[in-house]
Amino acid sequence: xxxxxxxxxxxxxxxxxxxxxxxxxxxxxxxxxxxxxxxxxxxxxxxxxxxxxxxxxxxxxxxxxxxxxxxxxxxxxxxxxxxxxxxxxxxxxxxxxxxxxxxxxxxxxxxxxxxxxxxxxxxxxxxxxxxxxxxxxxxxxxxxxxxxxxxxxxxxxxxxxxxxxxxxxxxxxxxxxxxxxxxxxxxxxxxxxxxxxxxxxxxxxxxxxxxxxxxxxxxxxxxxxxxxxxxxxxxxxxxxxxxxxxxxxxxxxxxxxxxxxxxxxxxxxxxxxxxxxxxxxxxxxxxxxxxxxxxxxxxxxxxxxxxxxxxxx
Amino acid sequence: xxxxxxxxxxxxxxxxxxxxxxxxxxxxxxxxxxxxxxxxxxxxxxxxxxxxxxxxxxxxxxxxxxxxxxxxxxxxxxxxxxxxxxxxxxxxxxxxxxxxxxxxxxxxxxxxxxxxxxxxxxxxxxxxxxxxxxxxxxxxxxxxxxxxxxxxxxxxxxxxxxxxxxxxxxxxxxxxxxxxxxxxxxxxxxxxxxxxxxxxxxxxxxxxxxxxxxxxxxxxxxxxxxxxxxxxxxxxxxxxxxxxxxxxxxxxxxxxxxxxxxxxxxxxxxxxxxxxxxxxxxxxxxxxxxxxxxxxxxxxxxxxxxxxxxxxxxxxxxxxxxxx
Numbered sequence: 001x002x003x004x005x006x007x008x009x010x011x012x013x014x015x016x017x018x019x020x021x022x023x024x025x026x027x028x029x030x031x032x033x034x035x036x037x038x039x040x041x042x043x044x045x046x047x048x049x050x051x052x053x054x055x056x057x058x059x060x061x062x063x064x065x066x067x068x069x070x071x072x073x074x075x076x077x078x079x080x081x082x083x084x085x086x087x088x089x090x091x092x093x094x095x096x097x098x099x100x101x102x103x104x105x106x107x108x109x110x111x112x113x114x115x116x117x118x119x120x121x122x123x124x125x126x127x128x129x130x131x132x133x134x135x136x137x138x139x140x141x142x143x144x145x146x147x148x149x150x151x152x153x154x155x156x157x158x159x160x161x162x163x164x165x166x167x168x169x170x171x172x173x174x175x176x177x178x179x180x181x182x183x184x185x186x187x188x189x190x191x192x193x194x195x196x197x198x199x200x201x202x203x204x205x206x207x208x209x210x211x212x213x214x215x216x217x218x219x220x221x222x223x224x225x226x227x228x229x230x231x232x233x234x235x236x237x238x239x240x241x242x243x244x245x246x247x248x249x250x251x252x253x254x255x256x257x258x259x260x261x262x263x264x265x266x267x268x269x270x271x272x273x274x275x276x277x278x279x280x281x282x283x284x285x286x287x288x289x290x291x292x293x294x295x296x297x298x299x300x301x302x303x304x305x306x307x308x309x310x311x312x313x
Numbered sequence: 314x315x316x317x318x319x320x321x322x323x324x325x326x327x328x329x330x331x332x333x334x335x336x337x338x339x340x341x342x343x344x345x346x347x348x349x350x351x352x353x354x355x356x357x358x359x360x361x362x363x364x365x366x367x368x369x370x371x372x373x374x375x376x377x378x379x380x381x382x383x384x385x386x387x388x389x390x391x392x393x394x395x396x397x398x399x400x401x402x403x404x405x406x407x408x409x410x411x412x413x414x415x416x417x418x419x420x421x422x423x424x425x426x427x428x429x430x431x432x433x434x435x436x437x438x439x440x441x442x443x444x445x446x447x448x449x450x451x452x453x454x455x456x457x458x459x460x461x462x463x464x465x466x467x468x469x470x471x472x473x474x475x476x477x478x479x480x481x482x483x484x485x486x487x488x489x490x491x492x493x494x495x496x497x498x499x500x501x502x503x504x505x506x507x508x509x510x511x512x513x514x515x516x517x518x519x520x521x522x523x524x525x526x527x528x529x530x531x532x533x534x535x536x537x538x539x540x541x542x543x544x545x546x547x548x549x550x551x552x553x554x555x556x557x558x559x560x561x562x563x564x565x566x567x568x569x570x571x572x573x574x575x576x577x578x579x580x581x582x583x584x585x586x587x588x589x590x591x592x593x594x595x596x597x598x599x600x601x602x603x604x605x606x607x608x609x610x611x612x613x614x615x616x617x618x619x620x621x622x623x624x625x626x627x628x629x630x631x632x633x634x635x636x637x
Contacts, residue, residue: 143331146568147569147610148573150573150575150576151609154590154591154594158602159339161594162597163342163343245455248455248457249455249456249457249576252455252457252576253591254591254595255591255594255595268457268458268461272461275465276469280465283461287461290455290458291458294453294454295450295453298453
């Protein structure tokens, strides 16, 4: 391998990682530790939902209307116990939250990955090539950044729905949502990466690689990308929080995930109907989970930005 | 000066043209307008005849030109969902959104300015810390949850304010206003607070940062040395110089406020343009979507242009650079 391995080999690399500035700053920041524990806990719970959820909330056969509107920490008429209560259809709120955060996280993560790939790719090309291509890409990014992401996501979602035949929609609507949220968030990545690439392009190691005849694609991927990845990670983390909120907002507006696969936003939308009749738990617990998820990821992103910023060291 | 404005105008027209192309592509190629007009039963020959008559077989640029001409005359076709002219629909809903946006922008500006100045003048006080962290939490909460929270506190628990709708409205010509009735005024409070929170934190942080910057400048030190009163320095000298960027940002934000109103209007069932748009997206009502896109883009571009020009007039330094 080309990397300069320490004599101890792999052991040394792990040790070196634990000695790095990032880990040091992580251990010094109680907020970062708390936020990462909360975020990891929620992600783990979402991934393990089929195994740890007490009920299967989307299997109509196990649903019992006699279970409906059970208060938290009590048993229903039918004798089932609900830790966080049940909703109007007798679905266990805890289980719907577990499955709901699964959908929220799946959409949020996929959309962020998509936005990152697209934005970093276009940013690298725009910054490295310059010229007309650069102008066109960055103009589009400028125009897009001046509109709120939610508006763009709504438009893309609406257009995509219009283009896809109705029979297919149930299956692909989740991916349409990923596409819409991803396309509404790529510009931030592109702008940052383009700026960093323009700086890196001037440096000697890039000229050296170019003179050696390395094709531009490999220069971008192997040489420039590793040097511009730091800010990308920060934007990706904060972007994940934004994407989760965006998905929740779209689903809340009723244009997001299909009703058969409710996300946290859908659950909040459902819960709002029962706000006035006093069944607060149908709304409160999904809302609380969403806040916790968004806030912890956001705080992690904030910490990462400070930790990676050389000026603050 | 003229060259600057002309160039800005040129850029605005380019942006509008790009948006118009996107809007036209949506209008023309998303869904089949013929099917939505005659239904599935009409024979292929009938469909083709209608297609010919409506000019849908014309070359692309002819159709696009026709679309632009119609758009300039304010014609965007008929809503699939409501069977009414789109322009009429948007115009009838516009007053509600504009009133909401104005009230929330005023609130955000007033509260944001006061809090920003306060936190800048007392950087070490505990209340500054509290306000700053509260604003951080406020930014990371989704708008619709803030709205629901307000509904829960003020409408469900305290029963002080209505949770949906506009209350009674009064017709002033075609403009339906909610400002003249008590129920109308009470109805606008919660949505306006919800909509204003985001800009409020933005303005507050901006004012604070600018104030802290200005307070370090030499002319402030000099004013202190001259023995001017604290009040004259803080408000007469410092605040005045922070206002230019604040006004710019507030102006630019007005566009996003109209778009952000999509969420707020849905939470409070406010009968504005935003909720019209959401309902159209839900059933893929393409003419309304296309028209709304053009409409929002126009507002954005117009506000940007006005702010640019105002900036140029207010800040002499830009003029020295020769309208770069």
